[in-house]
Amino acid sequence: MNPAFPLAARGPRIDAMQYGNWSEKIFRQMRAGGVDAVHVTIAYHETFRETVANIEAWNLLFQRFGDLIFHGKWASDVALARQTGRTAIFFGFQNPSPIEDDIGLVEIVHTLGARFMQLTYNNQSLLATGCYEKEDPGLTRMGKQVVREMNRVGLVVDMSHSSDRSTLEAIEHSERPIAITHANPSFWHPALRNKSDEVLKALGQSGGMFGFSMYPHHLKDKSACTLQSFCDMVARTADLIGIDHLGLGSDLCQDQPDSVVDWMRVGRWTREIDYGEGSKAQPGFPDPPQWFRDNRDFANVESGLRAAGFGIAEVAAVMGGNWLRFFQTSFEPAKACEQATDHPTSLAL
């Protein structure tokens, strides 16, 4: 818990994207930073079986560090985290590779606890188009089927690494609001991974969520980006699509060796080197910005947003309140959402 913001005085802190080299140190930093819930990546290019192995590894961490973290499955687990002083870990995939070519695996991975799935990483997938392809034909035949199935079971469509047309079609085709868990607006920093005004507006109008990234390749001035520049950008985005659709998705890749960024970029799809967002001169992980080095720095962002002119309630919404509301309507099966139930989500926060 951040001493500057006692629990009773603030809403939840939720980070919609991290991929650390997980350790007790990081989990203790989550607690020190008062982070109630984190959406973690458990698959970049993994097959179903490899993803299951990653879940097995997480189960060991949950067992070993049960006083710090637990497997978050429902929105109500954010309340449980706050009540028990732990961090709820929500699973997601940056690629649909865990469902392979099998629509039946959508329900299976949801049962295993997955709550977010990107329809593409940087390349074309069986479902849609990634942001590094030259052409973007939109959702494929299988993509439309899989989005419907994700809607049915409660697996959130995440288009963080997708290209524009595919993202717009996912927003249109999906019966439930979608997410872009980690990216920034291209009006601020025109990286291929960042999002156009058109995408941002369509996302907001459809009730979707946008998570701001602190990954240097997504930041203006990269590692040298200032907190003020970042928070001013949040304010401009709020002006564009409304503050209710904004949250954080830091893309914090803490303590990872550079071999991990190679795996992210190259996977198994090429025998050549692909630098992705990097370059030959800067092939590895970039240095984080000084104001966001690890989970203990969320208070810096909170202060920066206040300094940028946001009110207390607005800051709380961006720091986690908006994500919590999104979790409440996104993770359960569509049928359950239509019915009055005594499901755990009815627990008071």
Next chain:
Amino acid sequence: MNPAFPLAARGPRIDAMQYGNWSEKIFRQMRAGGVDAVHVTIAYHETFRETVANIEAWNLLFQRFGDLIFHGKWASDVALARQTGRTAIFFGFQNPSPIEDDIGLVEIVHTLGARFMQLTYNNQSLLATGCYEKEDPGLTRMGKQVVREMNRVGLVVDMSHSSDRSTLEAIEHSERPIAITHANPSFWHPALRNKSDEVLKALGQSGGMFGFSMYPHHLKDKSACTLQSFCDMVARTADLIGIDHLGLGSDLCQDQPDSVVDWMRVGRWTREIDYGEGSKAQPGFPDPPQWFRDNRDFANVESGLRAAGFGIAEVAAVMGGNWLRFFQTSFEPAKACEQATDHPTSLAL
């Protein structure tokens, strides 16, 4: 051997596509029809592991029926088949699913004996676009890498189920001639699966091969198609792209239950019914044309081509001579093709 055409008097008979419900009966019919080599499908939607299981099943057949068939790996195996009175079985995939998302599996599947791989079945794949998608963005980033790797190891690019732009880009991008193992020209029967004049011309000009299909959905008048209509179409195609690029790829799906055509069409990509080339009124396998019911009917095609005005040498080229020449330059690694070797392909036919 067909008694009407003694071995000494004719060239090889090669069928570049069959997917039968394999049995001793079918293998005996291959021998009765004088068929020296058949490219058989061993994967529609199978993963790598499932494809390996299919190879295991073939290995059992090779062991059990070694007097009728054997695993063909090189062009020289067509000569071996003729010398030993057997049929050489060459493996291929109708989908890149056996290499999953892993370019390293291209060399592995070639080592295991695969010689043809379609870059797509009917839908978008990780590599290119299938003929039933609405949009066709061409080869993907991974697709370009995989085509180069297929060129290197000697795995033939097959675009039978792909859409036009993807096919044209594969022809352009591939350093070795490609194949369309089983389809017909759309000028004759405008099915989505049949090929435009533009594709046919580009294929011929690049040294590629086109295999004519006898699958009723690819035929004018479908199951009622006449042999004369079929052979006249072959003649028109020869006028368009030259006879050197033409062969047979019957797409004979003998003795298969309708559950198999469901698997071909639906795989694991949808929870709905997809009728593919069929329809609600005709969901199953269509009846074969009367003049091509099984492997014993190749003599009918031979006679039909003669009746359509082709000379003996031309008929021999279409019945297998052209495919044999293509095999000779396609199945070995690119490096081996550049060097003078005492490789089995130097055996006299």
